[in-house]
Amino acid sequence: MTLDNTGIIRASDVMQEMVSIDGMATAREAAAKMRHKQTSTLIVEKRHVDDAWGIIAIQDLIRGVIIPGKSAGDVNIYEIMTKPVIAVPADMDIRYVARLLYRAGIRRAPVEDNGKLVGMISLASLVLNNDLF
Secondary structure (H helix, E strand, O other), rough: OOOOOOOEEEEHOEEEOOOOEOOOOOHHHHHHHHHHHHHEEEOOOOOOOOOOOEEEEEEHHHHHHHHHHHHOOHHHHHHHOOOOOOOEOOOOOOHHHHHHHHHHHHOOOEEOOOOOOEEEEEHHHHHHOOOOO
């Protein structure tokens, strides 16, 4: 983690790698990608410039596939993802990131820099991956 000259820890300082997937992929493909990349969340890519990013998490797979008893190969990501996502600016102070995620009732969000997603940040990463505590 690097601090700028103000001593502020920014979202970009604690973000993790972002892994993406196409919305037409199946839930089975998403689960395989999550296993391979050892992540619990995937960003769903935009279909065109005016589209919004989506997000799929393990909870979405459970709620959209396992609980209703559907076949993971028959469910497309776009059917069970959350869209649009709340993205945080890369230069946002992590105190405000924590407040935003907590108040929005979400655990993680993509980090955006100049209109591009550059990473993921989670409530857990705020505590586990820096020197705050």
